[in-house]
Amino acid sequence: TTYRIAVIAGDGIGKEVVPEGLRALRAAADRYGFEVDAVEFGYASAEYYLEHGQMLPDGWFEELRGFDAIFFGAVGWPDVVPDHVSLWGSLLQFRRHFDQYVNLRPVRLLPGITSPLAGREPGDVDFWVVRENTEGEYSSVGGRMFEGTSRETVIQDTVMTRTGVDRILKYAFELAQKREKKHLTSATKSNGISITMPYWDERVEAMAAHYDGVRVDKFHIDILCANFVLHPDWFDVVVASNLFGDILSDLGPACTGTIGVAPSGNINPDRTFPSLFEPVHGSAPDIAGKGIANPVGQIWSASMMLDHLGETEAAAGILAAIESTLATGGDTLTRDLGGTGTTASLGESIARTIAG
Amino acid sequence: TTYRIAVIAGDGIGKEVVPEGLRALRAAADRYGFEVDAVEFGYASAEYYLEHGQMLPDGWFEELRGFDAIFFGAVGWPDVVPDHVSLWGSLLQFRRHFDQYVNLRPVRLLPGITSPLAGREPGDVDFWVVRENTEGEYSSVGGRMFEGTSRETVIQDTVMTRTGVDRILKYAFELAQKREKKHLTSATKSNGISITMPYWDERVEAMAAHYDGVRVDKFHIDILCANFVLHPDWFDVVVASNLFGDILSDLGPACTGTIGVAPSGNINPDRTFPSLFEPVHGSAPDIAGKGIANPVGQIWSASMMLDHLGETEAAAGILAAIESTLATGGDTLTRDLGGTGTTASLGESIARTIAG
């Protein structure tokens, strides 16, 4: 099999970690017997914006839609393009137009990574955050009135649809059902956000009726965030609206100390369009260009991408290589991990382990 | 001076911890030379709701408006009244009608309380979360369309006004200016919530121009939550919209291990109506009626109330008594703190220390 992968490195350290992600991908291809046809695109970057006044070329949709997946680095360079322009002009377009309605992120304690939480060990924490990725609080409906006066009023709508809510819940229930603990936690705030969130709760209840084997509970987002810190071992699959999922999927990796190395999938489970895989970290202008960025998030994203493409063995192989390199990598590790290495030395180390 | 205090214990452990809060208040009154005239009200409780079909009597506004402050326990008894009914029918009414537009909560590592974070000591973490408390994401505007069909769509507006945003920012800047570090952090999400949040950012920038001495930074809410866990020592005063403040002011206390003992003020800084002080914890149906609830959040709320009333010495006296009792209280401490005591034994211990 040959997988056609669109590669978009984007800005900042995206350009440094994407090559290491590709190196891992090629090592996995050799070892597990498949081909990767990687095509690189320079858009979704500040450079492209400076030259063209927009983040993407007009034909991006047609150009990318036929790929099996998109392998993405990071976008954002606030000195040149305001974040809401660069993000809404690229990443958020992909999510919407390719209907990548699931944002999936692991929360996992890894060996060799210091967790900010006291007394937790690898194995103690291992769950998924499933975030709705196309609607909800990230809407483009609203505006300003009485601008510039003391009556100025600004309104933005949160929009939830039956289709949008049900499909993300279904994905989360299916995932929970496949796991050992079969436990689904829903993030809500129906005690304060009094229209959309009670609706979310209702749909969770309706969906739960179809999944007898799954244990379901719900927490308001405030106490849920607290419980990520206090009881990260309580969770198995956590499902949340766009905004709540955004928060939980940064907070979770923070609790495991992995925010710099966590991956994410922007997934279209119906496979009508390509899914997109990217590290959780951003473009990190402060360390860009130095060759010291940690490539693990990008490499782990390659693992998630292969899993999505059905190469489950290769996906597991990459994750195992990451874990063993983190545990034993010594000097080849990047500085944030206590080593003296570079983006490339860590990437090579992991690729060698994948090759076996 | 005599302070007229409306006392509303509410539901569950509210009824058990409020008497200990009053005990501390009386001890402080004796020691620091003021009088407390406390009047108790039985509404804002599930019992009241069962009898009257509403959470508050029609005349609540006139009845309470003349008090100097409201000393509140906890509301909520989901087996009897759905949370959004009990909360919107009581606490959220007080916040809005008495224009308590500031929700203020300390985040502070205390002696004798185990923090879930590794290697942090009392003194390392000591900041305030300032939450907008009347508008924003907690709106009552919106509704459903195409109900019960596959086109079902649910919309809720986030509403921000110049008045509402500017006054909370002003409060936060003033607070930051009074503190040693003079550092204000704004919670935003202008890269994803593209209408209201860029507005919030603009107002922060405009307000900052009037406070030269205050250092200002901003973080998107996702990474801000992460930084509460990773770098709680970075913060001094954190200002946030209603929803973001709700999240941060549970997450902060969780990071310091104090979620069961943290206080909060719902403050009307203009003093046109009474402010309301309550512990962060809820009514805790699971441990209600057993006499084992930790009263520290309620007692600490009494301290915040006195501070608001101008009794700063008494306020500091109560906080110091809490800290020394937590450090040395031994058996009188409640079980959640490792003691063998009861709500009353811990309350008495603190009151004795206040008396000096």
Ligand SMILES: CC(C)[C@H](C(=O)O)[C@@H](O)C(=O)O
């Ligand atoms: C109970 C709920 C409505 C309330 C809120 O969200 O404001 C609570 O979480 C709080 O923070 O006081």
Ligand SMILES: CC(C)[C@H](C(=O)O)[C@@H](O)C(=O)O
């Ligand atoms: C950059 C931003 C718009 C984005 C989001 O909020 O979705 C990011 O935080 C993420 O989680 O991928």
